[in-house]
Amino acid sequence: xxxxxxxxxxxxxxxxxxxxxxxxxxxxxxxxxxxxxxxxxxxxxxxxxxxxxxxxxxxxxxxxxxxxxxxxxxxxxxxxxxxxxxxxxxxxxxxxxxxxxxxxxxxxxxxxxxxxxxxxxxxxxxxxxxxxxxxxxxxxxxxxxxxxxxxxxxxxxxxxxxxxxxxxxxxxxxxxxxxxxxxxxxxxxxxxxxxxxxxxxxxxxxxxxxxxxxxxxxxxxxxxxxxxxxxxxxxxxxxxxxxxxxxxxxxxxxxxxxxxxxxxxxxxxxxxxxxxxxxxxxxxxxxxxxxxxxxxxxxxxxxxxxxxxxxxxxxxxxxxxxxxxxxxxxxxxxxxxxxxxxxxxxxxxxxxxxxxxxxxxxxxxxxxxxxxxxxxxxxxxxxxxxxxxxxxxxxxxxxxxxxxxxxxxxxxxxxxxxxxxxxxxxxxxx
Numbered sequence: 001x002x003x004x005x006x007x008x009x010x011x012x013x014x015x016x017x018x019x020x021x022x023x024x025x026x027x028x029x030x031x032x033x034x035x036x037x038x039x040x041x042x043x044x045x046x047x048x049x050x051x052x053x054x055x056x057x058x059x060x061x062x063x064x065x066x067x068x069x070x071x072x073x074x075x076x077x078x079x080x081x082x083x084x085x086x087x088x089x090x091x092x093x094x095x096x097x098x099x100x101x102x103x104x105x106x107x108x109x110x111x112x113x114x115x116x117x118x119x120x121x122x123x124x125x126x127x128x129x130x131x132x133x134x135x136x137x138x139x140x141x142x143x144x145x146x147x148x149x150x151x152x153x154x155x156x157x158x159x160x161x162x163x164x165x166x167x168x169x170x171x172x173x174x175x176x177x178x179x180x181x182x183x184x185x186x187x188x189x190x191x192x193x194x195x196x197x198x199x200x201x202x203x204x205x206x207x208x209x210x211x212x213x214x215x216x217x218x219x220x221x222x223x224x225x226x227x228x229x230x231x232x233x234x235x236x237x238x239x240x241x242x243x244x245x246x247x248x249x250x251x252x253x254x255x256x257x258x259x260x261x262x263x264x265x266x267x268x269x270x271x272x273x274x275x276x277x278x279x280x281x282x283x284x285x286x287x288x289x290x291x292x293x294x295x296x297x298x299x300x301x302x303x304x305x306x307x308x309x310x311x312x313x314x315x316x317x318x319x320x321x322x323x324x325x326x327x328x329x330x331x332x333x334x335x336x337x338x339x340x341x342x343x344x345x346x347x348x349x350x351x352x353x354x355x356x357x358x359x360x361x362x363x364x365x366x367x368x369x370x371x372x373x374x375x376x377x378x379x380x381x382x383x384x385x386x387x388x389x390x391x392x393x394x395x396x397x398x399x400x401x402x403x404x405x406x407x408x409x410x411x412x413x414x415x416x417x418x419x420x421x422x423x424x425x426x427x428x429x430x
Contacts, residue, residue, distance in 0.1 A: 001222075002115030002144065004080075005037045006215035006232075008048030008180030009200035011086065013061035016204065017271070017299045025240045026053070027064045029201040032237055033214055034068050038075045042216070044114045045077060048180025048198070049084025049124060049150030052094060057087075062094075069103040079104045080112060083123040084150040084180060090367075107148050111140040117219045118142040120172065122149035124181070126367075127160055127360075135170040144219040144229065146176045153179055153195065156186050163190045175219065176230045183208055185215075187232050194230045202239055206273050206301075209244060212237045240298070241270040249280025258288050258302075267297040276304040337363065 010030040016022040030051075037045045052061065072079055081104055083093045098104035105112055107121020118140035125133060137147075147170070153163045167174065167190065177195040185199035198215040200208060218231040243265045247258045258276060265272070272292045276283055285302035292300035341359050 001218065001220040002044075002117040003040075003042045003216065003218050004044045004046050004114070004117075005033060005040075005042050005235075006046045006048065006178045006196070006198050006217045007033050007201060008150070008198055009050045009084070009183055009204070010047070011050055011053035011200065011202065011204055012065055013057045014053035014202075014204065017301070019299055021298060022240070022271075023061075026202045027061065027068070029212065029237055029239050030065070031068045032239075033201060034072050036214075036235065037072060037077055040216075042077060044119075045072060045079050046119065046146075046148055046178055046217075047079065047081035048148050048178055049082050050086045050180060051081065051084070052087040055087050055089045057094065066098070066101070066103065069098060073103050078112075078114060080107050080114070080119050080121075080148065081105070082107050082121040082148050082150050082180070085124040085126075088124055109137045111138060111142070111145070113140065113142050115219075116143040118145045118172075120145065120147050120174075122147060122151075124150040130161070135166055137170055137172040140172065143221075144175045145172050146178055146217075146219070147172075147174045148178045148180075150180045152181055153177070155188050155190065156182050156197065157184065158182070163195055167191050167193055176217065176232075178215070178217065185210075185213065185234060194228070194232060196232050198234075201237060203242055203271075206242075206244075209242070212239045241266075241268075243267060243270045243272045243297070245272065245274040247274060247276045247278075249276065249278035249283075251279045252281070253278070254281030255283050255287060258283055259291050262288065262292050263295065267292060267295045269296065269298050272297040272300040274300070274302040276302065277306060279306075 007030075010026065010033075012027050012030055014023060014026050016026075034045065051065070057065075069079055079098070081095055083095055083106070087094060093106070095104055095106045099106050107119055109120060111118035111120060113119075120137050147166075149166075151161045152159050153161045153166075155163070163177065166177075174193050177190075177193060179195065179197050182197045183200040183204060185197055187194065187196040189195070196215055196217075199210075199212060201212050201214065203209075203212060213234055213236045216233045216235050218233075219229065220231070221229050245258075245261050245265060247261045249257055257280065258274065262272065262274060274288060274292070283302070283304055285304060288302045289300040341363065
């Protein structure tokens with residue numbers, strides 16, 4: 001019998017809502033998983049990718065992660081992992097650093113046997129490169145086998161990876177696929193193999209309303225489920241509370257009604273997300289957010305989803321908006337890759353529902369082609385506009401299972417070996 005904790009999408013280093021407290025929350029959630037592993041004396045912790053939120057984690061995130069992994073190592077419990085898309089780099093991976101320190105094992109096509117189970121790994125692979133995969137895994141003599149992978153697999157939401165094809169073409173007959181990337185926990189059986197996501201360990205977006213947790217997976221012919229040979233149980237984590245407030249305003253209702261709805265909840269140290277809908281009066285989001293924080297909330301965000309009519313006239317100083325946009329784009333001196341993205345976003349030939357995937361595919365193809373990386377350099381025709389480096393809002397990972405953005409190549413080391421973004425690179429550690 002082999003018992004492992006299956007986790008993933010810990011996104012350590014994510015300063016959600018630009019909050020250092022939320023950044024610490026993500027590390028604390030990962031640490032809580034490791035604490036449970038030590039207390040439960042499991043045989044291994046299996047991490048299915050996106051340990052870090054960013055491919056250039058900052059020093060406190062690295063040191064905090066190393067400290068957590070050392071506790072696990074001191075307990076004699078191996079940490080088995082694959083590389084996710086958020087943390088993936090074009091060279092060595094941070095997981096390689098942890099392996100060199102003796103704190104982790106990077107899973108691959110050779111078996112890593114724990115107890116009576118052989119574990120294999122499949123890092124995140126962009127869609128454009130999956131046709132080249134042959135799923136050739138080395139043989140093993142263990143009683144069970146599991147594939148740990150990072151991607152959006154069928155039959156779950158937003159899937160772009162054929163699970164049946166992976167299982168059919170693999171040289172190894174897998175009893176389970178332990179997956180990461182989709183932040184929604186779920187389990188299914190595909191061609192006699194159990195396929196499961198543990199979900200993220202912290203809420204990485206407003207769409208992740210259910211509680212967070214991980215999977216406890218047991219490989220045992222006598223496990224609950226009889227002949228299934230694999231038992232998958234979900235365990236909950238105690239994470240930062242999120243409060244979701246729905247304020248559906250009737251005619252004549254406004255900010256006072258929204259405050260009343262907010263006041264009905266326990267806001268202590270919570271992230272409070274308020275959705276305003278209905279027919280009521282205009283509401284100033286900043287005032288509601290200030291009210292919620294005064295009531296004890298850690299963070300408050302208000303989204304007014306109504307279309308508020310206005311009598312104000314909009315004076316448009318150009319005859320053709322498309323011409324004006326094209327003219328401004330030309331003035332910005334965007335890179336070839338950025339122009340490609342801009343064209344996909346505005347093109348009439350790309351349906352709205354396909355824009356995200358089209359942009360993702362185009363960026364991936366350029367990143368995968370090492371000879372095409374110059375396409376990310378700004379055009380020499382840059383007119384010297386305003387600095388665009390400041391933060392523009394609370395952009396979040398999708399977290400609901402949508403494909404996350406691929407690394408874009410910014411912040412690569414310059415010719416003298418120093419990272420241009422001021423963060424410490426992996427090469428400084430290795």
